[in-house]
Amino acid sequence: MSHTVVDGTTAGAAVPPPHEVDECRGVLRVYSDGSIWRSNKPSFEVPIRDDGSVLWKDVVFDAAHGLQLRLYKPASPSTLAKLPIFYYIHGGGFCIGSRTWPNCQNYCFKLASELKAVVVAPDYRLAPENRLPAAIEDGYAALKWLKDQAVAEEPDAWLADVADFSRVFISGDSAGGNIAHHLAVRLGAGSGELAPVRVRGYVFLAPFFGGTVRTRFEAEGPKEAFLNIDLIDRFWRLSIPVGETTDHPLVNPFGPNSPNLEKMDFDPILVVVGGSDLLKDRAEDYAKKLKKWGKKVEYLEFEGQQHGFFTIDPNSEPSKKLMLDIKKFITENSI
Incomplete structure (x- = not known):
């Protein structure tokens, strides 16, 4: 048969x-x-804390890919001077997350209010449907959108009336911190290709870096960590180009084929990590190497804090301390 x-x-x-x-x-x-x-x-079901003190709206910045960003600004600025612009690129291992998630929105409310800044929170294409470098390309597109606003004959008044395009800071949370690193590499010191937009500094919040060799804390750190090693491996498996390893230049800043950061010029960088975050060693190693090479880098480690502590509980004492540190970083690098 x-x-x-x-x-x-x-x-x-x-x-x-x-x-x-x-x-x-x-x-x-x-x-x-x-x-x-x-x-x-969202995977984080928390109430949205919108008390009206911060205004916000959504804007399309890449119609071809259906990408939007969310803009925030204080409802009643305490000064007539224009406000710095602070990008907040969300995390999620390149696979999940959105500007619309309540934890992201609540933190952006806090950033706009406490920093007295215009906050720009862009989305980006997610893996595995869109593997790296899609997310990094989208991060750049969100900056290019700002340049287009700065030179437009009729810019969006909601933004242009209050924003100082010459004082831009780029922050990223976890995967967003990885994106921010690659933007720093691409733009170099002075961010000339974005003129008249001027990037003054970068804030890497628990940046999501990797490598084929485990760090000591990845191997020996708490198994019950909020971002545990299985989830770290899964995010990379789903997001890196097919057939590549975690020594890929988009993952490991010091991998065998990564660009030589020692020879590059960077704007000032603030690297932040929690002391109980499995990514701690990589963040510290990144900051130490760049500092050794003469870059203007500051490293802050918050003892006992987990990955993403600043969005999980923005009102904790470590989160409040971090906000003051970011504010100081902005002030020192706005001159």
Whole structure:
């Protein structure tokens, strides 16, 4: 008795349903047939704390990819002087997260209010549908949008009336910190290609770097960490270019094929990490190497704090201290 084979399966034979092969914080599921399921809900269900003291709105910055950014500004600025611009690029291992998630929005309210700044929170394409370098390209597109506003004959008055385009700071949280690093490398000191926009400094909040060799804290740190080693590995597996390793230049700033950072000029950088964050060693190593090479880098480690402590509880004492440190960094580098 013969069987007809169709697309590699025997006609009439039951095709097993696809099964889940990867899952990220309950909002992303990847199946064996390559299909993707995404939740329209955030993985952090916290109340949005919008008391009206900060105004906000959404703007499309890349119509081709359907990408938006969210703008924030104090409702009642305490001064007539124009305000610095502070980019906040969200985290999520390049696979999850959004400017619309309440934890992100609440932190941006806090940043705009406490820093007395215009906050720009861009989205970017997510993996595995859009693997790296898509997210980094989108980070650059969000900066290019700001340059377009700065030179436009009719800029968005909501932004242009209060924003100082010559005082821009780029921060990124986790995966966003990785994006911010690559923007710093691309733009170099002075950010000439964005003129009249001028980047004055970068704030890397628990930057998401990796490598094929485990650091000591990755190997020996707490297994119950908020960002545990299994999730770190999963994020990289889903986001790096197919066939590559975590020594890829987009992952490991000091990998075998990464650009030589010693020979590059950078604007000032503030590197921040929690003392219980499994990414701690990589952040510290990054700051130490750049400092040794003469770059203007400051490293802050918050003892006992987990990955993302500043958004998980923006009102904790360490989070309040960090906000003051960021404010000081902005003031010192605005001259």
